[in-house]
Amino acid sequence: MPVMNLYVPGLDKGKGLYFLFIKAETKTPSGLVARPVLTSYYKSQQFKTRPYDPYNVYTSPNETILCVDSFQSMYSQMLCGLMYREEVLRCGAVFASGLVRAIKFLQVNWEELALDIETGNLSDKITDSSVRECISKILKPDPDLARFVREECCEGNWEGIITRIWPNTKYLDVIVTGAMAQYIPILDYYSGNLPKTCTMYASSECYFGLNLTPMVKPSEVCYTIMPNMGYFEFIPHDPSNPVTISRDSPPKLLDLADLELGKEYELVISTYSGLCRYRVGDILQVKGFHNSAPQFKFIRRKNVLLSIDADKTDENELQSAVENASELLKKFNTTVVEYTSYGDTKTIPGHYVIYWELLVKDPSNGPTADVLDQCCLAMEEALNSVYRQSRVADNSIGPLEIRIVQNGTFEELMDYAISRGASINQYKVPRCVSFTPIMELLDSRVVSVHFSPSAPHWTSERRF
Incomplete structure (x- = not known):
């Protein structure tokens, strides 16, 4: 957020419409809980009892994010987003696909959402008691807003729908690099070509780096590795001459200081939580340097x-x-x-x-x-x-x-x-x-x- 505030001032004066979800947990044969990293974070006390931060106020109450039923979670988050529509300064999801799904959800369910807003009564399809309780505190009859939603959605014109419903939106906060680049055209259509900021580069295993120029085009996005997040090593990668790695022929590993401009590398990490020389599977290309820190373009997932x-x-x-x-x-x-x-x-x-x-x-x-x-x-x-x-x-x-x-x-x-x-x-x-x-x-x-x-x-x- 300090980086974003350099490019888009005033983000503490409104809210972020983010569609965030948890996934169902699984268990190992020994009974240990296994779950995606974001599910783990959203269910943690660090998220649920986080201190107030004017730069990170969401339209979605915690209860709507923590609802495991994907329909009820999406419905309640979209409803809150509509109610706070004039306060929304940025829209987003973790991946571009998530934001596209949210707009498609609006296309299918706008009539029922408008009815809820008009009457002040939440749909019977929402059965989660914690979601109903939190929504009841903010949902009040608003015939004017309901009329607005119907007028914008009834004719089936979805071009620019994000800026039409959320007129103060300054950018989309979604990952559109790698495989997510395929969603750029539809997001441009829905948003009227709003900037798409890929703010960070991370995985379940480790956070890697920041995009220090978040307002550039998706094709120009580069991430600057933060060396304090883990220990980073790199395997040189040549698409025309792939390296065969075995126990008898370990790969040549390079440090951050040894990388060359324009070359491609496979990322290897050692983390504070115990991963030792873990091959993430990402292929990166050095596109420049911030001071002495290499800046990488994400090329693709290996294989x-x-x-x-x-x-x-x-x-x-x-x-x-x-x-x-x-x-x-x-x-x-x-x-x-x-x-x-x-x-x-x-x-x-x-x-x-x-x-x-x-x-x-x-x-x-x-x-x-x-x-x-x-x-x-x-x-x-x-x-x-x-x-x-x-x-x-x-x-x-x-x-x-x-x-x-x-x-x-x-x-x-x-x-x-x-x-x-x-x-x-x-x-x-x-x-x-x-x-x-x-x-x-x-x-x-x-x-x-x-x-x-x-x-x-x-x-x-x-x-x-």
Whole structure:
């Protein structure tokens, strides 16, 4: 906040509309509680009894943040945000996907929210007693505000909706680097191109650094490492010549003082809480220096193919999921010839899309649409617990989709790549695509579309 106040003065004169949520806790076999770092913080006394700070006043009462039911939490936080709309100076969520989900929630539920504001009575859908109690203290009948909400939402025009409903908003406080960059266009649409500030670089394991120039474009964001947060080391990373690391050939580790401008590195940390030389999995590039401290641009998560929210799916996991689903095709004498994927964020919530090319050896006994729907579910069952929790408990990821393409589609894909200069000897089918012409080619060859018929299995009883 001291950094933000240099660029946006007066942030102590209003409130922040932040959509913050906790996730369900899990337990290890020995009974220890396991939970995400932000859930741990929000449930701690440090958060619940934090001293008053005029620079960090939220529209959402603690009780709305601590409600484990995602619908009730979102509904009550949005309601409070509408009631305090003229006091809101900044809007945000942890990830860009969270803020997009909040606006989509408003699109679906604005009529009931307006009714609550008009009557001063909270919807019966909110059953959490602590949420009802805290909202009852601030919800009063306000017909004028209810009329305003209806006028802004009834025509279905959502362009600039953030600045129309919260007119004093100065910026969006969301992470839009890395995989979250895919949400920049929709946030620009909703906010009328408000600045998007990526204020910090952190993970569950450690806080790493600050963005000392928070008002720059997302593509220009750099983070300055704070060396007092842990001990930071770096493995040189060359995409064209990956390093093989084994017990017999440990990597060469560099200190902060040894890094070079323009080079890429994999981050390794040792923390006060006991992690020793832990590989975070982030690839960073040195873009400059603040005094002598390197400033990094986040390049990508190492080996991550797909990410919609907090989920991270790598190539090996995607391959295992495809193999798991392929078992359902064996009785139909059918196999998956090739596949690729992408994360579709045009829908809210976003979801995984998998393109399959099938070899059906007996066309008279090929897999039915119901079987292919079950293949979607089988893939989801094989993905990690973070993905399945996001699907089941958090509703932050939509049902997985499989698109069946015509035979020969992936040969066309190779021909296209070769026409652009790829080597026919070294060509490999990309397991994740984002290049528009390739996606247009794939979509033009789709013969059927299938979705998971139900949510995958997920339980808070985690087995390690």
